[in-house]
Amino acid sequence: MLRDGSLSDKEVDIEVSESAGSSLPTFEIPGMPGAQMGMVNLGDMFGKAFGEQKSIKRMSVEESYEALMAEESDRLLDQDLVVRTALENARNDGIVFIDEIDKICARSDRLGADVSREGVQRDLLPLIEGTTVTTKHGAVTTDHILFIASGAFHLAKPADLLPELQGRLPIRVELNSLARDDLKKILTEPENNLIRQYRALMETENVTLDFSDCAIDAVSDLAAEVNHAIENIGARRLHTVMEKLLEEISFEAADRSGETITIDAAYVEARVGDLAKDTDLSKFIL
Numbered sequence: 001m002l003r004d005g006s007l008s009d010k011e012v013d014i015e016v017s018e019s020a021g022s023s024l025p026t027f028e029i030p031g032m033p034g035a036q037m038g039m040v041n042l043g044d045m046f047g048k049a050f051g052e053q054k055s056i057k058r059m060s061v062e063e064s065y066e067a068l069m070a071e072e073s074d075r076l077l078d079q080d081l082v083v084r085t086a087l088e089n090a091r092n093d094g095i096v097f098i099d100e101i102d103k104i105c106a107r108s109d110r111l112g113a114d115v116s117r118e119g120v121q122r123d124l125l126p127l128i129e130g131t132t133v134t135t136k137h138g139a140v141t142t143d144h145i146l147f148i149a150s151g152a153f154h155l156a157k158p159a160d161l162l163p164e165l166q167g168r169l170p171i172r173v174e175l176n177s178l179a180r181d182d183l184k185k186i187l188t189e190p191e192n193n194l195i196r197q198y199r200a201l202m203e204t205e206n207v208t209l210d211f212s213d214c215a216i217d218a219v220s221d222l223a224a225e226v227n228h229a230i231e232n233i234g235a236r237r238l239h240t241v242m243e244k245l246l247e248e249i250s251f252e253a254a255d256r257s258g259e260t261i262t263i264d265a266a267y268v269e270a271r272v273g274d275l276a277k278d279t280d281l282s283k284f285i286l
Contacts (some may be wrong), residue, residue: 207256
């Protein structure tokens with residue numbers, strides 16, 4: 001009966017482990033070395049001192065199975081070995097990805113000194129060059145960690161970075177802008193693509209969306225066109241075009257329960273086409 005789920009709804013009392021400090025709050029100590037994001041969890045500090053306490057809790061058989069499995073799994077793990085392995089992997093196989101690095105460039109066309117931007121760059125220098133970072137699990141050396149930085153560099157250029165930072169990032173790769181075919185692939189190929197997300201969203205209101213192939217082509221064309229004409233923000237343009245395309249349907253979805261709405265090229269042109277051609281409006285809406 002237990003295996004076939006017949007007892008899943010029955011309630012039982014079980015004894016489970018509970019850390020003595022688990023109910024204690026967290027507080028922030030700015031700049032404290034080893035703290036995760038500057039936060040200190042009192043439960044972590046006092047829980048080890050007081051040890052684990054047992055408490056009896058009432059729950060369903062299904063919930064008790066999950067709780068006991070989790071407790072037994074934790075008991076089988078060698079936490080010291082887990083920490084040592086994690087530190088070793090971080091030191092030798094770690095990858096740090098720094099996005100939007102162009103935002104900390106001290107641009108040459110600016111008047112005055114960009115002190116804060118230069119300061120951030122100088123703080124990155126020892127990390128990339130190789131230093132030891134203290135964490136609550138132990139020291140991590142960054143000598144063998146791979147650092148990857150990326151940025152659009154629309155308003156700045158890589159040469160605006162500090163020469164020392166450029167020297168520590170020696171390999172430079174320039175990526176091509178997303179073309180219309182790339183945008184179409186992004187719109188259709190990922191498992192949780194935008195079209196599937198909007199279909200699922202409308203299904204909560206019992207509205208079925210049917211996207212034709214020509215509609216997908218039209219959305220891709222519009223996104224590429226607006227990117228080229230105004231500002232190239234890449235695949236994020238698909239979000240704004242799709243949101244504007246389905247704005248009216250989203251607003252009226254509750255009143256159109258049970259309907260199947262077909263999105264074709266004509267529908268895309270009627271809802272977004274004229275707007276995309278108006279540069280001033282596109283700049284603020286799309």
